[in-house]
Amino acid sequence: MAPNDRSPVTVIGLGLMGSALARTLVGHGHPTTVWNRTAEKADELVALGATLAATPRDAVLASPTVIVCVTDYPAAYEVLESCGDALSGRRLVNLSTGTPEQAHEASAWASERGAHYLDGAVMATPSGVGGSEAVLFYSGAEEVFAAEREMLNRLGGATSYLGADYGLASVYDSSLLGVEWGLLSGYFHAFSLVGTEGAKASAFLPVAMQFLRSIEAVFHEVARQVDEGKYPSDEETLDIHLNAMEHLIETSRARGIGVTVPEFYKSIIARAVALGHGDDGLPSAFEAVKRPG
Numbered sequence: 001m002a003p004n005d006r007s008p009v010t011v012i013g014l015g016l017m018g019s020a021l022a023r024t025l026v027g028h029g030h031p032t033t034v035w036n037r038t039a040e041k042a043d044e045l046v047a048l049g050a051t052l053a054a055t056p057r058d059a060v061l062a063s064p065t066v067i068v069c070v071t072d073y074p075a076a077y078e079v080l081e082s083c084g085d086a087l088s089g090r091r092l093v094n095l096s097t098g099t100p101e102q103a104h105e106a107s108a109w110a111s112e113r114g115a116h117y118l119d120g121a122v123m124a125t126p127s128g129v130g131g132s133e134a135v136l137f138y139s140g141a142e143e144v145f146a147a148e149r150e151m152l153n154r155l156g157g158a159t160s161y162l163g164a165d166y167g168l169a170s171v172y173d174s175s176l177l178g179v180e181w182g183l184l185s186g187y188f189h190a191f192s193l194v195g196t197e198g199a200k201a202s203a204f205l206p207v208a209m210q211f212l213r214s215i216e217a218v219f220h221e222v223a224r225q226v227d228e229g230k231y232p233s234d235e236e237t238l239d240i241h242l243n244a245m246e247h248l249i250e251t252s253r254a255r256g257i258g259v260t261v262p263e264f265y266k267s268i269i270a271r272a273v274a275l276g277h278g279d280d281g282l283p284s285a286f287e288a289v290k291r292p293g
């Protein structure tokens, strides 16, 4: 596609993330209209070639597709409520972070105003936006994703459409936040433990990453077993893991480091064992995590 074939787009919200999105679109030659509550934040983008709209309504009227990236959904409503009927017939892509329930409410809100709604999540830092590794995903109106696929792909090399359920992107976003903190907490404890032998976190990390890559197939197997709800103990049982976790706690205590993280892991395993999964495989701990209480 030649640069002058780029579709016009509007970006509302020029905080750290909105500015990165707008900068990327301008950089790819999209005629980009921007609006931000604090107008000065548009200066750099205007210098790069973006057009600053005087009002949110003018910004919406400037393009068939409007990307909103503000702090949260209430802030998005605050801006968009002032647009009157301008959203009618337009594609609204919301990249503000929220809950799946808020995404569903926003789809109904947009539909009442005649807009086609796509909810999305950016799983990248502002400096990563536009890069080949940047993960962005979307859910909701497939026609919006299909119509703007080229433009959305320019915001990140790992862009995907998850499905028609408006809440999917948000629920994936929140779930991945949990995955990130699960990994981080494990690393924090491991850094503490190897530190007791004088090993630096940066020396341990490459080994840990190598280990993680080596067990990718295990994660596929865990997901398969979770989907099937059957946890054969072909390799190791939860009882054995409960034992192993006791050792990790003991070792940590003996070295004077915190045991919050391994105690938390132990609580999950012990609960699964109490639910009757002691003789089942490791993925059966999922049953303990899933149940409330």
Ligand SMILES: NC(=O)c1ccc[n+]([C@@H]2O[C@H](COP(=O)([O-])OP(=O)(O)OC[C@H]3O[C@@H](n4cnc5c(N)ncnc54)[C@H](OP(=O)(O)O)[C@@H]3O)[C@@H](O)[C@H]2O)c1
Binding pocket: 013, 014, 015, 016, 017, 018, 019, 036, 037, 038, 041, 069, 070, 071, 072, 074, 075, 076, 078, 079, 095, 096, 097, 098, 122, 123, 124, 125, 126
């Ligand atoms: N930064 C990241 O690494 C990152 C990564 C993934 C997702 N996100 C998501 O992207 C969204 C924006 O994050 P950010 O990092 O760009 O935040 P930010 O730098 O704090 O910017 C917030 C933006 O929201 C606007 N805003 C807030 N309340 C408003 C209101 N009542 N009316 C109008 N505008 C309002 C701000 O306008 P003013 O400039 O006038 O204050 C600004 O444009 C968030 O939902 C965040 O979770 C961010």
